[in-house]
Amino acid sequence: MHALPQDHTGVRIARLRRERHLTQKALSELSGVPYSTLTKTEQGVLPATPHVIAACARAMRVEVSTIVGQPYMSELRADELDVLIRPIREALDVYDLGADPDVQPRQLSELKDEAEALCAAVRGGEIKKAATNVAGLIEEGTTAAHTMNSTEGWLTLASFYRTAYDVAAKLGFPDLAQLSLARMDWAAQRGSDAVLGGMYQYLRALTYLREGKYRTGQRLVTLGLSTLQQADKSRAREVVTGQLHLGGAVMAGRAHDEDQALSHLAEAERIAEKTGEAVKVHWLAFGPTNVKVHRVSVRAELDQYGEAVEETKGLIIPKDWPKSRTSHHYAEVARAQMWTGKLEDSFRSLLMARKTAPQQARYHPTVRETYAGLEAAHRRLPESFLSYGSWLGAN
Template sequence: MHALPQDHTGVRIARLRRERHLTQRALAELSGVPYNTLIKIEQGRLSATPHAVACLSRAMRVEVATIVGQPYTAELRADELDVLIAPIREALDVYDLGVDPDISPRSLRDLREDSEGLCAAVRAGEIKRAASEVAGLIEETTTAAHTHGSSDGWLILASFYRTSYDVATKLGYADLAQLSLARLDWAAQRASDAVFGGAYQYFRALTYLREGKFRTGQRLIDLGLRTIGQADASRERDVVTGQLHLGGSVMAGRAHDEEQAMEHLVEAEIIARRTGESPNVLWMAFGGTNVSVHRVSVLAELDKYDKAVESAEHLVIPSDWPKSRTSHHWAEVARAQMWTGKTEASFASLLKARKTAPQQAKYHPMVRDTYASLEAAHRRLPDSFLSYGSWLGSQV
């Protein structure tokens, strides 16, 4: 049986284009996406790059999520993940109600251990576990934070809000991710922590990166750098500053501003030499490895796929690096390899993405689009290619 799910990104683009009574040539002119590239994207022969998706979403005045098809409701339902979203929404809504008389919270020490455990689960790609536990922990910590009124309590609550943001982002619920960030900012302000304030702007910028709104995203990166500059000198400040530069490098790369992208990378590299590998500071994985991984990503965003593949070949990722970030890296490598015609290597990278963090890879738009593009060449790929499509589900 044919393995290619019928509703990939290219099919959705074609459907949206026809709904707006646009020809392929008209949409190409409106979006700036080359005509021949648009044809191949609609046919599923090429995956739509994030830059192309952003251009097409603006031209057709739709959200990026509409084009990439998130959230993938059929698969979420099959994996029993959809039922976990409503409790998270409810937990985020009680932030300002004060102490809940029906909740007897544990100590802040216990709650901090749980917050670190959930951050570790997300980094390990255990999305279902994080989604299952975070709502109840947010409600418990909300009461604890209001009870103690201390910076420590608010920062623990901010950590749980970060976990809800991660869950929402990885499962494709953009509105829930935005709400989680708003709550993170609310808690960080009560803790009066400039480092958290800078981290908030970084995560906020990433939401605009995913939405294809690069100019606003870059302004948020700049705001984050100004905010973090108000913090006292510390390793945490350096890590967040470096991560902001890495976010800015991808933002500029996706906007095809090579000069600015490379400037951000250079700044991040300078800071990484000072911090060394910092995989567990404020839920971030900053350091020389992350700079190198981002260099691969930026080169791909700039459509320099040959250089991205070459750079990836010389990159060794430590075994203890976060599985979620490693899986994302292999998804980016697979896309670059696909664009350079290295189909077997691309599929091998998709397999690595799945093996490293299967729950994350299954709901990663880049994984799905790369798979859809490789389908045209599936006769030159191993039999496991078809089973990979079945694993992804029916809505790629």
């Protein structure tokens, strides 16, 4: 039995296209995707790039998640993660009801420690751990924030909401991710933290990046940079500013605007020289390493895969770097290597993505698309290739 279902991204694009009574030529013209690229993508000859997926989604007016098949429900059920989504949604819904008389919150110092532990779990690739604990902590944090009505209380609640966003985004629930961000902004405003407000705009921009709405995403990056100007000068402000530029670089890269992408990268690099490695500042992993990693990402988004592979030379990931970010990097490297014909190297990078943060890699669209791209050449790859596919598809 084959490892992955035949309902790959290209097949979904074709099915959605036919449902809308569009020919391949018509969809090519509407999306701006070259006809030969579209036909080969539908056939599975070419893997679907994020740019192609987003362009087709916009043209057919569907969500990107619909095209890539998220959420991957059979895998979520197998990992017992599906049952954790509804409690998070319910916890997000009681934000404005005030203190719950049936909830006795702990001391704020303990809740702040819990918030940090959740952020650490997500960055460590422990998505199930974070998903299991976040709903109850949101409920406890909501009551604590309403009871104390203090800056620290609201900001702690905002951190819980951020973890809900992280979980929802990584598991492929865009609507829940957006709701989590709205709650994060609500709490951050009560905590009057301009730096957190800038970070909110960064995370919000990422949701538009995933949906292929690059113009709106860039506007949010600009708004975030403007918001940060209202904050007092601090290392945290510089870190979030730099991260916004990195997000803007990937946004511009995926929109195939090379000049703007490189401009954002240059500004991020300038800021990183001042901040140094700031891995735990708002858990953004900002610093010189992240700038180098984003250079790989941007070159890949620009379809400059050879240059992306070149950017990996001499790039050393620090041992204390977040496993989630490291796994994401290996997934992007695997994609670039696949497009340059380095199939065995690409599969090794997929293995590293899995080894570093298995829960994240299993639900990462880039991992799945790259595996699908390698599928046609699996005879040239080790037997473990099909085993990897079985793990992805839970077959």
